[in-house]
Amino acid sequence: MLVKQLSVFLENKLGRLAEVTKILGEKDIDISALSIADTTDFGILRLIVNKPEEAEQILRENGIAVSCTNVIAIAVADKPGALAKVLQILDNVSIGIEYLYAFVGKNKDEALVIIKVEVPEKAVETLEKSGIRVLSSNEVYKL
Amino acid sequence: MKYWNEKYECMSRDEMTSVQSERLIKTVNRIYNNVPHYREKMQKIGLEPGDIKSIEDLPKLPFTNKQDLRDTYPYGLFAEPLSNVVRLHASSGTTGKQIVVGYTHKDLDSWADAMARTLVSVGTNKDSFVHNAYGYGLFTGALGVHYGAEKIGATVIPISGGNTKRQIQTMKDFGSTILACTPSYALFLIEVMEEMGIKKEELQLKAGVFGAEPWSLNMRSEIEEKLGILAIDIYGLSEIIGPGVSSECSCKSGLHVFEDHFVPEIINPETLEVLPPGSKGEIVFSTITKEAFPVLRYRTRDISSLNYETCACGRTLVRMNRVTGRSDDMLIIRGVNVFPSQIESVLLNFGEVAPHYQLIVDRIGNLDTLEVWVEMTPVLFSDEVKKLEDIERRIREEIDFILGISAKIKLVEPKTIERSEGKAKRVIDKRNL
Ligand SMILES: [Zn+2]
Numbered sequence: 222m223l224v225k226q227l228s229v230f231l232e233n234k235l236g237r238l239a240e241v242t243k244i245l246g247e248k249d250i251d252i253s254a255l256s257i258a259d260t261t262d263f264g265i266l267r268l269i270v271n272k273p274e275e276a277e278q279i280l281r282e283n284g285i286a287v288s289c290t291n292v293i294a295i296a297v298a299d300k301p302g303a304l305a306k307v308l309q310i311l312d313n314v315s316i317g318i319e320y321l322y323a324f325v326g327k328n329k330d331e332a333l334v335i336i337k338v339e340v341p342e343k344a345v346e347t348l349e350k351s352g353i354r355v356l357s358s359n360e361v362y363k364l
Numbered sequence: 365m366k367y368w369n370e371k372y373e374c375m376s377r378d379e380m381t382s383v384q385s386e387r388l389i390k391t392v393n394r395i396y397n398n399v400p401h402y403r404e405k406m407q408k409i410g411l412e413p414g415d416i417k418s419i420e421d422l423p424k425l426p427f428t429n430k431q432d433l434r435d436t437y438p439y440g441l442f443a444e445p446l447s448n449v450v451r452l453h454a455s456s457g458t459t460g461k462q463i464v465v466g467y468t469h470k471d472l473d474s475w476a477d478a479m480a481r482t483l484v485s486v487g488t489n490k491d492s493f494v495h496n497a498y499g500y501g502l503f504t505g506a507l508g509v510h511y512g513a514e515k516i517g518a519t520v521i522p523i524s525g526g527n528t529k530r531q532i533q534t535m536k537d538f539g540s541t542i543l544a545c546t547p548s549y550a551l552f553l554i555e556v557m558e559e560m561g562i563k564k565e566e567l568q569l570k571a572g573v574f575g576a577e578p579w580s581l582n583m584r585s586e587i588e589e590k591l592g593i594l595a596i597d598i599y600g601l602s603e604i605i606g607p608g609v610s611s612e613c614s615c616k617s618g619l620h621v622f623e624d625h626f627v628p629e630i631i632n633p634e635t636l637e638v639l640p641p642g643s644k645g646e647i648v649f650s651t652i653t654k655e656a657f658p659v660l661r662y663r664t665r666d667i668s669s670l671n672y673e674t675c676a677c678g679r680t681l682v683r684m685n686r687v688t689g690r691s692d693d694m695l696i697i698r699g700v701n702v703f704p705s706q707i708e709s710v711l712l713n714f715g716e717v718a719p720h721y722q723l724i725v726d727r728i729g730n731l732d733t734l735e736v737w738v739e740m741t742p743v744l745f746s747d748e749v750k751k752l753e754d755i756e757r758r759i760r761e762e763i764d765f766i767l768g769i770s771a772k773i774k775l776v777e778p779k780t781i782e783r784s785e786g787k788a789k790r791v792i793d794k795r796n797l
Binding site for chain 2 (some may be wrong): 226228230231232237257258260262263265267282285286287288289290319320334
C-alpha cells in the first residue's frame with residue numbers, strides 16, 4: 222500500500238523547479254503530486270510520479286540530489302474535520318507525522334493526502350482498521 | 365625493494381650534515397659567481413661566499429622570494445649558460461606573471477632520483493604500471509612522476525589529466541597499479557567510477573601518490589577506502605624542483621624531505637627568525653645540488669614543521685609535517701587566523717559530507733562575513749527540512765568551536781562548486797574587490 226515519493230534538493234534559484242520538471246517531462250514521466258518545503262536558503266521538492274525508479278535514475282544522472290521515501294496516500298472526504306479525524310487516529314497510537322500535503326484527485330468530493338510517518342506499515346494498518354481509504358501505489362501513480 | 369637510494373635515505377645525521385655542508389658551500393660559490401642578482405643581495409648585507417663554512421651558516425644567507433623570480437624573469441636567476449639547460453618548466457602564479465625554471469641533464473637526473481625514492485616507498489617496482497594523471501606540460505607534476513617511474517623501470521601510462529571516463533576504462537584495461545594525480549582529482553575519479561558502476565575490485569590499483577594541493581586526512585581515508593589503496597602525500601614546488609621535494613613513506617607520519625638535495629628550515633613568517641625543530645611555521649628550502657636553477661632559502665609560504673627523529677621505515681631523512689595551510693593563503697577573518705584546511709577538517713569530521721566546499725569571505729560594513737558552501741551528497745540528503753537544518757547547525761557550531769568565528773552555512777546542489785581537474789578553488793575572498 223506504500224507509495225514511493227521522490228525528494229529533490231533544490232537551491233532557491235529561479236528556474237530550478239522548471240528544470241527538474243522539464244527533465245522528467247522529456248522522458249515521459251508524469252507527475253501526479255508535487256509539493257515544496259522550503260527555507261530561506263533551500264527547498265525540498267517532493268514528487269509522486271508514475272515511474273519512480275526510472276525517474277530517480279534520470280534525476281541522478283542529471284546530477285541532482287534525489288532520494289526515494291515510502292509515504293502513504295489516503296483519501297479523505299472534502300469537508301471540515303475530515304483530516305483532523307485522520308490525524309487523531311494516528312495520534313491515538315502514537316504515530317508521529319513528519320509532514321503531509323494534499324493534492325487534487327479525480328473525485329471532486331475527495332481530497333487526497335500524502336503522509337510521511339516513521340512507521341508507514343503500522344500507520345496503514347491502523348488507518349484501514351478505522352475505515353480510512355488508503356490508496357494503492359498503482360492507483361496513485363496513474364492519477 | 366625497500367629504498368631506492370639507501371645511502372642517502374638512511375645515513376646518520378653527522379653524515380648528512382657533512383654532505384649538506386659540502387654541497388651548500390659549492391652552491392653558494394657557484395651562485396655568487398654566476399648570478400648577479402644573488403651576488404648583489406649578498407653584497408648588500410656584507411656576506412661573502414667564504415662566510416659560509418657549513419650548513420650551520422645557512423641562516424646567514426638572504427631569503428629568496430617569489431618576487432625575486434618575477435624581477436629576474438625569465439632567465440635572470442639561472443646559474444648555467446642556457447646552452448646547458450635541457451628543459452624549462454613554468455608555473456602560473458594566481459597573481460602576477462608566470463615564473464620559469466630550468467634544468468640541466470644532471471638536474472633532471474636528481475629529480476628522477478627523488479621521485480624514484482617517492483614511488484619506491486609505496487611499493488613501485490619494475491612490474492608496476494604507473495597511471496600518471498597529472499597534467500603534462502609546463503606544470504612540473506606529470507614529468508616529475510614520469511621520469512621517476514621510468515628510472516625505476518616501471519611502465520608509465522602518460523594519460524595526463526581530463527577525459528575521466530576514458531581514464532577509468534584505461535586503468536581497468538591496462539591494469540594500472542600506481543595512481544598519480546591531485547587528491548581532488550582522485551575524488552573526482554571515484555565519483556565518476558560510481559556513476560559508471562565500476563567497482564574498485566575491477567581495478568588493480570595498489571597505491572597512489574597525491575600532491576600539488578593540500579588535502580585532509582579525511583580525504584585520504586576516503587581515497588584509500590573507495591579505491592582500496594595506500595595513499596601518500598607528496599610535496600614539491602617547481603621553484604625547488606617540482607614534485608619529489610618530500611614525500612610520505614608507508615608509515616604516513618610526515619613527509620621525508622630529500623635533504624641531500626633540498627635543505628629545509630622553518631621560520632616565523634613575521635619575524636623571519638629560524639624556529640627550533642617541532643615548531644610550526646613557514647617552510648623554506650635551499651637547493652644544494654641543482655645546477656641550472658639553484659635557490660637559496662626560498663620562501664614557500666607553506667606552513668609545516670620538522671621532525672628529526674628516525675622514522676619507523678628506517679629512513680633518517682628529516683620529516684616535514686603535512687602542509688596545513690599557506691602563510692599567504694591564510695585568511696584573517698575578524699582578526700582570527702583561518703586556514704581553509706581547518707574548515708575542511710571540520711566538514712570532513714562529519715563523515716557524511718563529501719569534501720566539496722567553498723569559503724566565501726566578504727565584508728559588509730566593517731564586519732567580515734564567512735559563508736561556507738557545502739555541496740549536497742546522497743548520504744547527506746534527507747526529505748525532511750529539519751534534518752537538513754540540523755546539519756547546517758552542526759557544521760556552524762563545529763566551526764565556531766574550532767575557529768571561534770560564526771559562519772553562515774549554505775547547502776548547495778551537487779556540482780555547484782567549480783571542479784578543477786588540477787587545483788581546487790576553495791576560497792573566494794570578495795573583500796579585495
Ligand atoms: Zn618513513
